[in-house]
Structures are given as C-alpha cells and as structure tokens.
Amino acid sequence: DIVMTQSPDSLAVSLGERATINCKSSQSVLSSSNNKNKLAWYQQKPGQPPELLFYWASTRESGVPDRFSGSGSGTDFTLTISSLQAEDVAVYYCQQYYNSPFTFGQGTKLEIK
Amino acid sequence: QVQLVESGGGVVQPGRSLRLSCAASGFTFSTYAIHWVRQAPGKGLEWMAVISYDGFNKYYADSVKGRFTISRDNSKNTLYLQMNSLGAEDTAVYYCAKARGGNYWDAFDVWGQGTMLTVSS
Numbered sequence: 602d603i604v605m606t607q608s609p610d611s612l613a614v615s616l617g618e619r620a621t622i623n624c625k626s627s628q629s630v631l632s633s634s635n636n637k638n639k640l641a642w643y644q645q646k647p648g649q650p651p652e653l654l655f656y657w658a659s660t661r662e663s664g665v666p667d668r669f670s671g672s673g674s675g676t677d678f679t680l681t682i683s684s685l686q687a688e689d690v691a692v693y694y695c696q697q698y699y700n701s702p703f704t705f706g707q708g709t710k711l712e713i714k
Numbered sequence: 715q716v717q718l719v720e721s722g723g724g725v726v727q728p729g730r731s732l733r734l735s736c737a738a739s740g741f742t743f744s745t746y747a748i749h750w751v752r753q754a755p756g757k758g759l760e761w762m763a764v765i766s767y768d769g770f771n772k773y774y775a776d777s778v779k780g781r782f783t784i785s786r787d788n789s790k791n792t793l794y795l796q797m798n799s800l801g802a803e804d805t806a807v808y809y810c811a812k813a814r815g816g817n818y819w820d821a822f823d824v825w826g827q828g829t830m831l832t833v834s835s
Contacts, residue, residue, distance in 0.1 A: 641821035650809055651759065656821035694759055695804055698819050699744075701773040703749070705759040 603697050604654050607706035613714040619680040622709045624695035632699065635682055639699040642680045644651045645708075646691045654680070654693075687713065716740035718748075718810050719744075721726060723829030727799055728797040735808030744788035747818035750795050753808040753828075760806075763795065764818045767768050775820070777803075801835045805832075 604627040614620040630639045637659040643651035652664045655671035658678055668683045672694060682689055695706040722734040736748065750762040763774045763784040772784050783796040793810055807830050811822035 614735045639819060643822075650825040652821075652825070653814070653821055653823045656814060656823075662823065691734075693757075696759075696761075696821070698821060700819070701764070702763045703764070703818075705761065708758045 602702055603630065603699060605693060605695055605697055605706040607693075607709050608709065609645055609709060611624065611627040611710040611712065614685045615714045616680075616687065617645075617684050618714075620685050620689070620711055622680045622693050622711070623694075624673075624678040624680070625696055626678075630697045631675050634685045638674055638678070639697055640671075641696045641698060642674070643694045643696065644689075651694065664705050666705050668689050679710045682711075685711075685713070700708045716726065716812075718812060718824055718826035720808060720810055720816035720826045723808065723831045725832045725834060726800055727835050729797070730800055731798045732800065732831065733735045734795040734808055734829060734831070736795075738793070738812070739813070741824075743786075743791040746816050747820075748786065748811040749811045749813065749818070749822060750782075750793075750794045751809045751811055751825075752804075753809070754803075754806040757806075762808075764813070765793070766818060767816060768795060771818075773831070790799055797831075800831075804831050805831060805833050 640646045640658040642655040645651040659671040692708045719737045749764045764808045765784045785794045809826040812824040813820045814823035
C-alpha cells in the first residue's frame with residue numbers, strides 16, 4: 602500500500618499570511634501513461650463532506666480560488682494558500698489515486714493564529 | 715445539479731449486517747466509477763471500496779475485504795454497500811464519491827453528505 606504522510610498535523614497562520622502543507626507518498630505516484638501525478642487535495646470544513654481542490658497534483662478544480670495552489674511531483678507535494686482567509690479554516694487531505702487502496706494522508710488542520 | 719445522497723445508516727448491534735445506499739442524480743451514473751469512503755468520529759478519511767462504471771470490477775480496503783460488498787444498479791442510478799459482521803471499528807460517517815473522469819484511477823469530484831453508522835450494543 603502507498604502510505605501518504607502529511608506535515609504538519611496542524612498549522613496556525615495569521616489572516617493574509619501564507620499557509621503551506623506538505624504531503625509525501627511512500628512511492629512515486631507519477632503515471633507513466635500520461636506523465637501526470639495521481640495526487641489530489643481535498644478541503645473538509647467542520648460538519649461537511651470533503652471537497653476536491655486539486656487533481657493531477659496541480660490542476661485546480663473549478664470554483665477553487667486562485668490563492669490556492671498545488672505543486673510537486675513523484676513523492677513530494679505541497680498545497681499552498683497564498684493569503685489565508687477566514688473561510689479557509691478546515692482540514693486538508695492529500696490522496697493518491699495511483700493504485701488501490703486509494704489512500705489519504707492523515708489530514709492537516711488549518712487554523713487562524 | 716450533480717448530486718449523491720447516501721442513506722441507510724443508523725444504530726446496529728455488533729455482528730449484525732446493514733446495507734447503505736447512494737442515490738445519484740444530475741449525471742450519467744452508468745459511466746462513472748463510484749467509491750465508498752468512511753470517516754470515524756474525529757478521525758481522518760479512510761477509503762473503503764470502488765466499483766467500475768459497469769459493476770464488473772471492484773476493489774476493497776483490507777479492513778473490509780470479505781465483510782463488505784460494493785454493488786450498483788445502473789437502472790436505478792444507485793450504489794450500495796452491503797456490510798456484514800459489523801464491529802465497533804466500523805462506526806463512522808460513510809460517504810459515496812464519484813470518480814472525476816469515470817475511471818476509478820481518478821480524483822473524487824463529487825461527494826455525498828454522508829450517512830452515519832453507529833455499531834453499539
């Protein structure tokens with residue numbers, strides 16, 4: 602199984618500041634068929650289901666604000682929020698869809714400092 | 715609009731069985747793989763199972779293999795999860811989620827609101 606490890610487990614950032622969440626996979630999730638990374642990022646706000654933010658590691662889902670960005674390749678990935686807004690308070694998960702089981706990271710809780 | 719609605723959760727005794735449903739609308743259900751994901755109270759997301767668009771291919775997490783069965787009825791736009799030999803460790807919110815591009819090797823772009831299962835005597 603591919604193990605997904607996020608860091609940090611929790612993060613407190615001031616409004617308007619940058620937030621960075623890291624995700625590391627235990628093996629590469631780069632697809633040889635299309636040279637894209639099978640890595641997604643989700644946002645989950647309290648009491649709500651997760652919402653897709655990025656797929657292919659860096660392709661923003663429709664409706665996601667451009668202050669969010671995804672980057673990385675192979676085994677190391679990053680989710681960045683360039684200027685934190687109050688509505689960004691949530692738990693963020695990375696997930697690999699390279700193969701089954703389609704494992705998630707343990708989550709990173711983002712709060713306002 | 716594209717929507718998934720789970721149902722069938724509740725309180726069940728250890729060792730019993732239960733079937734969850736996920737009703738889809740707003741998209742061509744029969745052309746997309748669909749997943750089950752669960753979340754124990756206060757915990758992270760755990761992928762459970764996926765079924766291909768035509769129902770022929772299924773994959774399971776080791777934690778539920780042999781106990782849970784995923785199935786679908788494309789004529790009813792509905793996904794199912796038959797859960798047997800339930801234990802306290804199965805207590806969670808269960809979500810169904812649609813594969814973005816149809817194939818199960820894709821991100822999950824639509825999620826239901828979830829249905830809560832509590833296993834307790």
